[in-house]
Amino acid sequence: MKIQDLHSAFLANPSISTDTRKIKANDIFFALKGDNFNGNTYAQKALDSGASIVIIDEEEYLIDDRTILVEDVLTTLQQLANFHRKQSKAQVICLTGSNGKTTTKELINAVLSTTYKTIATKGNLNNHIGVPLTLLTIEPDTEIAIIEMGANHIKEIEFLCKIAEPDYGYITNFGKAHLEGFGGVEGVIKGKSELYEYLTSHNKNIFLNADDPIQKTKLSTYTKKLGFSSTDSKYYTIKLAEAQPFVHLLVEDIRMETNLIGAYNFSNCCGAIIIAKYFNVELNDTKKALEKYTPDNNRSQILNNRGHYIVLDAYNANPSSMSVALENFHSLNKQRKVIILGDMFELGESAKEEHQNISDLATGLNFEELILVGENFYLTDSIAIKLKNFEELKSHLTKNPLHPKSSILIKGSRGMALERVLDLI
Known part of the structure; x- marks a missing residue:
């Protein structure tokens, strides 16, 4: 099928799905592949769930004229998007x-x-x-x-x-x-x-x-x-x-x-x-x-939890964003400041150096309590409380509750999911 023909079909039912669990009636389902899944195998399920067209790239999953075989599903999705943008x-x-x-x-x-x-x-x-x-x-x-x-x-x-x-x-x-x-x-x-x-x-x-x-x-x-x-x-x-x-x-x-x-x-x-x-x-x-506008989704959210003033910034982290977050929190007119930092991901060979730099920065700012969580922070040379993973953090906070009415910064990469701390304090 030519892209312009697929686009015509899309205009008739302008809704795309890549997840059979979320298909709506008349969606066009793109059978994308990932490291741990093959969308082609869900072609029949997509049709049964209400999809009007299923785009596949493996011939063995052809069912009827509602399944369209292309060379590569992802490339076809990208070409369709570009064609739509041009129109x-x-x-x-x-x-x-x-x-x-x-x-x-x-x-x-x-x-x-x-x-x-x-x-x-x-x-x-x-x-x-x-x-x-x-x-x-x-x-x-x-x-x-x-x-x-x-x-x-x-x-x-x-x-x-x-x-x-x-x-x-x-x-x-x-x-x-x-x-x-x-x-x-x-x-x-x-x-x-x-x-x-x-x-x-x-x-x-x-x-x-x-x-x-x-x-x-x-x-x-x-x-x-x-x-x-x-x-x-x-x-x-x-x-x-x-x-x-x-x-x-x-x-x-x-x-x-x-x-x-x-x-x-x-x-x-x-x-x-x-x-x-x-x-x-x-x-x-x-x-x-x-x-x-009010931020949500763990991005620089201000929360009040059991009397604590919390800055929840746990959506993502890298050395640049971590540095400015620490410096900003230090500048706030708040008492009893507690820092809970989680590992920063995708730093490659720089991971050791960058985690040490953040540890040094946080230590130098003299917060009342500094807790570092994750395999990289655990290896830093620091006087902070260092914990290998979230389970150790959970155990620590259970045994050592934070001081009442603390001001707390929570920041780490998405994979650390530090928003879970809210249930512990």
């Missing part, structure tokens, strides 16, 4: 970066949706599967699509750009994330900059954090850019008023008081503000949208 009149904004992608994406969607019909990446479906699935949610009346792009190796952003073909792009920052796949910080910069390379080579528009010297230098001669800065008057001026604990900004003498904690969220807000400005969103609408 759409929606403008596509893509963003990537080491930290803050998902929060920034949510903020951009919040401000633009005050004025436009938008769609945006759900959660963090930002890879070679998630980006196509997001593009396929573009509807006929969609005006702007906000697409988050994640990457853990060189050429991944370049590949995603070929699928999404962005009209605009924004990079939140360059940090120490996925060092194992990128081969170091220089690899991170090179990999994330593939978005800028696509945009500049296609004469597209770029949104720029001019307070970031790397971004500013890379785009010094490119003219199709709109930037923000807190220090350089050549760019749109946005000032950080305070972050105690919530970020308050000053924009054209208007104060915006957000529900986001930490100075590290300042640039995330600025990215949304500059994009809203470009698309002529009224500043008061931007203010209302930013002030209404």
Whole structure:
């Protein structure tokens, strides 16, 4: 089947599924493969569950004319998404970066949706599967699509750009994330900059954090850019008023008081503000949208649990985000500060050094209690309480309850699932 024919079938029933447990009537099921599963084997189940068409790439699973055999299911999904994107009149904004992608994406969607019909990446479906699935949610009346792009190796952003073909792009920052796949910080910069390379080579528009010297230098001669800065008057001026604990900004003498904690969220807000400005969103609408947004899903959430003041930031972690989280928490006007940190993943050969650096930083900030959890933190040279895994943490907190009314920062990589600590304190 040609992509245009498959697209016609998709337009008749514009709903895609890759999981037979979630199929709705008339879905098109893509039988994707993974390390531990083969979607082809679920072809019959998909049809029985209500799928109208099943896309497979192994001939033995052909059932009837409702099963369509292609060379590769994933490639077909990506081609369909690109074809759909080309047919759409929606403008596509893509963003990537080491930290803050998902929060920034949510903020951009919040401000633009005050004025436009938008769609945006759900959660963090930002890879070679998630980006196509997001593009396929573009509807006929969609005006702007906000697409988050994640990457853990060189050429991944370049590949995603070929699928999404962005009209605009924004990079939140360059940090120490996925060092194992990128081969170091220089690899991170090179990999994330593939978005800028696509945009500049296609004469597209770029949104720029001019307070970031790397971004500013890379785009010094490119003219199709709109930037923000807190220090350089050549760019749109946005000032950080305070972050105690919530970020308050000053924009054209208007104060915006957000529900986001930490100075590290300042640039995330600025990215949304500059994009809203470009698309002529009224500043008061931007203010209302930013002030209404409340983070969830374990991202910089403020919680009160049994009298404790908790900053739950357990969705992900890398050396860059860990450092700013520690420094921000140290700056808060709170008493009895307790830190619970979990291992940072995907650091490769840098793991030992980076965990030691974070341990040293946390120790030097003189928190009342410092607990390090995970195999990498356990091997650090530290005076902190070091525990090999979550079970040891559970045992420790059971025997040694935290001081009443403590202020607690909980941060670690997703695989550590440190939000489970909430049940222990």
